[in-house]
Amino acid sequence: xxxxxxxxxxxxxxxxxxxxxxxxxxxxxxxxxxxxxxxxxxxxxxxxxxxxxxxxxxxxxxxxxxxxxxxxxxxxxxxxxxxxxxxxxxxxxxxxxxxxxxxxxxxxxxxxxxxxxxxxxxxxxxxxxxxxxxxxxxxxxxxxxxxxxxxxxxxxxxxxxxxxxxxxxxxxxxxxxxxxxxxxxxxxxxxxxxxxxxxxxxxxxxxxxxxxxxxxxxxxxxxxxxxxxxxxxxxxxxxxxxxxxxxxxxxxxxxxxxxxxxxxxxxxxxxxxxxxxxxxxxxxxxxxxxxxxxxxxxxxxxxxxxxxxxxxxxxxxxxxxxxxxxxxxxxxxxxxxxxxxxxxxxxxxxxxxxxxxxxxxxxxxxxxxxxxxxxxxxxxxxxxxxxxxxxxxxxxxxxxxxxxxxxxxxxxxxxxxxxxxxxxxxxxxxxxxxxxxxxxxxxxxxxxxxxxxxxxxxxxxxxxxxxxxxxxxxxxxxxxxxxxxxxxxxxxxxxxxxxxxxxxxxxxxxxxxxxxxxxxxxxxxxxxxxxxxxxxxxxxxxxxxxxxxxxxxxxxxxxxxxxxxxxxxxxxxxxxxxxxxxxxxxxxxxxxxxxxxxxxxxxx
Amino acid sequence: xxxxxxxxxxxxxxxxxxxxxxxxxxxxxxxxxxxxxxxxxxxxxxxxxxxxxxxxxxxxxxxxxxxxxxxxxxxxxxxxxxxxxxxxxxxxxxxxxxxxxxxxxxxxxxxxxxxxxxxxxxxxxxxxxxxxxxxxxxxxxxxxxxxxxxxxxxxxxxxxxxxxxxxxxxxxxxxxxxxxxxxxxxxxxxxxxxx
Numbered sequence: 089x090x091x092x093x094x095x096x097x098x099x100x101x102x103x104x105x106x107x108x109x110x111x112x113x114x115x116x117x118x119x120x121x122x123x124x125x126x127x128x129x130x131x132x133x134x135x136x137x138x139x140x141x142x143x144x145x146x147x148x149x150x151x152x153x154x155x156x157x158x159x160x161x162x163x164x165x166x167x168x169x170x171x172x173x174x175x176x177x178x179x180x181x182x183x184x185x186x187x188x189x190x191x192x193x194x195x196x197x198x199x200x201x202x203x204x205x206x207x208x209x210x211x212x213x214x215x216x217x218x219x220x221x222x223x224x225x226x227x228x229x230x231x232x233x234x235x236x237x238x239x240x241x242x243x244x245x246x247x248x249x250x251x252x253x254x255x256x257x258x259x260x261x262x263x264x265x266x267x268x269x270x271x272x273x274x275x276x277x278x279x280x281x282x283x284x285x286x287x288x289x290x291x292x293x294x295x296x297x298x299x300x301x302x303x304x305x306x307x308x309x310x311x312x313x314x315x316x317x318x319x320x321x322x323x324x325x326x327x328x329x330x331x332x333x334x335x336x337x338x339x340x341x342x343x344x345x346x347x348x349x350x351x352x353x354x355x356x357x358x359x360x361x362x363x364x365x366x367x368x369x370x371x372x373x374x375x376x377x378x379x380x381x382x383x384x385x386x387x388x389x390x391x392x393x394x395x396x397x398x399x400x401x402x403x404x405x406x407x408x409x410x411x412x413x414x415x416x417x418x419x420x421x422x423x424x425x426x427x428x429x430x431x432x433x434x435x436x437x438x439x440x441x442x443x444x445x446x447x448x449x450x451x452x453x454x455x456x457x458x459x460x461x462x463x464x465x466x467x468x469x470x471x472x473x474x475x476x477x478x479x480x481x482x483x484x485x486x487x488x489x490x491x492x493x494x495x496x497x498x499x500x501x502x503x504x505x506x507x508x509x510x511x512x513x514x515x516x517x518x519x520x521x522x523x524x525x526x527x528x529x530x531x532x533x534x535x536x537x538x539x540x541x542x543x544x545x546x547x548x549x550x551x552x553x554x555x556x557x558x559x560x561x562x563x564x565x566x567x568x569x570x571x572x573x574x575x576x577x578x579x580x581x582x583x584x585x586x587x588x589x590x591x592x593x594x595x596x597x598x599x600x601x602x603x604x605x606x607x608x609x610x611x612x613x614x615x616x617x618x619x620x621x622x623x624x625x626x627x628x629x630x631x632x633x634x635x636x637x638x639x640x641x642x643x644x645x646x647x648x649x650x651x652x653x654x655x656x657x658x659x660x661x662x663x664x665x666x667x668x669x670x671x672x673x674x675x676x677x678x679x680x681x682x683x684x685x686x687x688x689x690x691x692x
Numbered sequence: 693x694x695x696x697x698x699x700x701x702x703x704x705x706x707x708x709x710x711x712x713x714x715x716x717x718x719x720x721x722x723x724x725x726x727x728x729x730x731x732x733x734x735x736x737x738x739x740x741x742x743x744x745x746x747x748x749x750x751x752x753x754x755x756x757x758x759x760x761x762x763x764x765x766x767x768x769x770x771x772x773x774x775x776x777x778x779x780x781x782x783x784x785x786x787x788x789x790x791x792x793x794x795x796x797x798x799x800x801x802x803x804x805x806x807x808x809x810x811x812x813x814x815x816x817x818x819x820x821x822x823x824x825x826x827x828x829x830x831x832x833x834x835x836x837x838x839x840x841x842x843x844x845x846x847x848x849x850x851x852x853x854x855x856x857x858x859x860x861x862x863x864x865x866x867x868x869x870x871x872x873x874x875x876x877x878x879x880x881x882x883x884x885x886x887x
Contacts (some may be wrong), residue, residue, distance in 0.1 A: 322816065330740045
């Protein structure tokens with residue numbers, strides 16, 4: 089093929105003239121898209137965190153009137169939706185983007201322009217959903233959007249429309265991302281990078297992508313049914329016509345429980361990279377770690393109705409979902425023990441990244457234990473809709489996901505920026521965040537068991553929970569200090585951080601066989617891999633390839649069609665808010681033109 | 693294999709990434725249609741007012757339209773063969789045949805939908821109407837998209853821009869087409885034939 093040119097980054101004179109903004113708008117580089125995802129997710133983390141703090145102020149004392157019940161509904165809905173779809177998933181995808189191609193020895197993902205399209209649809213969809221605050225009608229039906237509360241009859245405003253349409257757009261972006269990463273990981277591995285040599289983080293990205301591909305279409309259908317009910321009067325969730333609100337719950341949780349593992353498995357992957365590196369030992373039981381991750385993904389598809397014990401499904405369904413949910417604790421427990429066994433006898437280095445990883449293992453385990461308590465269906469009836477549940481899922485999501493991600497951030501920051509984050513500030517912010525987390529959510533186990541209901545904007549002093557609630561509020565602000573210090577560290581270290589070399593931690597995996605930050609094409613020559621720990625066992629050979637003379641290669645050119653097409657896709661969804669039947673047609677036309685130009689754009 | 697093409701196109705499995713990625717997409721689509729079909733099945737016999745499926749579904753007519761769609765898949769196979777062998781006239785004829793048969797299927801569906809509307813079955817009538825129109829409507833939208841896609845490829849073929857080395861473009865459209873066809877077989881069996 090006559091498409092080969094020796095591309096030296098920076099050699100193209102046009103590249104120098106382009107402004108930074110235009111460059112980011114048209115980039116198809118997986119590393120830049122990863123950074124775009126990461127920065128967006130961190131901004132939404134601030135927004136979602138602010139929503140949580142406002143709720144905690146409202147709940148700091150009984151009978152408080154800091155905000156109205158209506159605003160409270162909007163805040164808890166958008167807090168949940170934001171943290172799941174605009175923080176948890178995109179921040180994982182940010183690391184998939186940046187790290188996975190490096191770890192498997194690829195120059196980019198399989199479909200670079202599709203990757204850009206995913207990002208822009210995500211960003212526009214996220215902005216669209218949050219724009220609802222400016223018209224005072226943010227989604228208010230909970231992140232689970234239970235029908236028929238969310239039907240037009242009971243939720244007449246635009247609130248749920250913003251939610252359903254925005255979420256649909258985000259789902260499209262996620263599915264495209266899933267296709268991209270499955271294809272990339274199957275097809276673009278370096279020579280010798282067999283599946284069972286892939287780093288654990290790449291493995292978890294692979295499994296997560298499969299979960300995205302299977303779970304998100306189910307959510308898409310649920311949202312379509314709801315949207316058709318709301319806009320065109322179908323009867324899916326109309327009880328008078330024989331419709332069954334349970335259908336929504338089944339579809340939603342068929343998506344929703346795999347979603348839990350979509351959120352947690354990437355963090356498991358990061359922990360599995362950090363702990364071996366700072367224990368100076370290969371991961372204990374690599375193969376079992378892979379299989380247990382796959383098992384979690386698989387069994388995760390068979391436990392959804394444990395979210396629905398209170399609906400009265402009958403003893404057989406209750407028993408089945410109790411047992412399947414408890415079984416999932418086995419592969420999860422295997423992971424916990426393997427992480428501990430990895431540290432056992434290793435020369436452990438307790439820097440910030442490692443502190444986060446260890447804290448994640450410990451805190452996630454606590455959340456896992458209360459999870460097994462919920463799994464027992466009779467027990468569940470006592471806990472459902474109380475703060476005990478809130479305590480549980482914040483222990484697994486903040487304890488597992490956020491602590492793991494922050495650990496990953498400290499770990500890979502030197503690779504991404506070429507500089508270390510400040511360790512002293514890092515440890516201070518770690519302790520604020522870690523202690524704040526437990527101060528917030530540990531008391532919720534008690535408030536929940538003592539009868540404090542979720543999603544209610546205030547409570548009576550007679551419950552006797554004033555002090556425990558105040559503790560949670562104080563804890564929330566302590567966490568906020570930790571997060572703000574982390575942000576300060578991220579920004580300050582960009583300029584003043586100590587310079588990091590190619591492999592500052594002495595890690596074993598292939599992403600460390602690149603410059604920090606990596607050059608556009610990642611590796612001068614794609615190295616051939618012979619082991620699971622290439623930089624520990626075959627460093628000279630790998631580095632001779634990765635930093636040696638460049639091989640002929642072809643890098644995809646930048647393109648503005650992804651952002652144009654994304655505007656069309658999200659614009660089409662947004663135009664459904666306009667109450668005339670032809671309103672979305674310009675959106676469809678725009679999208680069609682975008683796709684057509686995309687298809688015929690030369691990529692060589 | 694020439695070293696140059698190895699640089700541009702080497703993949704771990706030897707499969708083209710577009711083809712692999714498209715298979716992955718179709719896997720995801722299976723869950724989409726699976727959920728829609730499940731919704732229909734869950735609401736089967738749950739409508740509180742008519743018209744009911746047994747009163748209104750026209751099996752002979754839909755058998756004909758199903759046959760049309762199946763034949764379009766056959767035409768697709770022949771079209772791909774013609775493109776791969778570089779036979780220009782055959783390519784143009786058979787791609788157009790797929791388009792025509794696909795459009796005819798959509799025509800049948802349009803007729804069916806209008807007929808049902810006159811019989812008093814709409815999206816808002818009962819659960820059968822809601823779930824039937826949504827399921828078959830999404831399928832019909834997929835067929836329509838396929839027809840547009842093939843029309844674009846036909847125009848390329850007309851301008852001589854679909855040579856054998858680019859036959860993968862038609863092959864991927866073909867994967868999509870056959871998938872949509874298979875989904876219809878499931879819909880036809882579950883919604884029209886059973887009971």
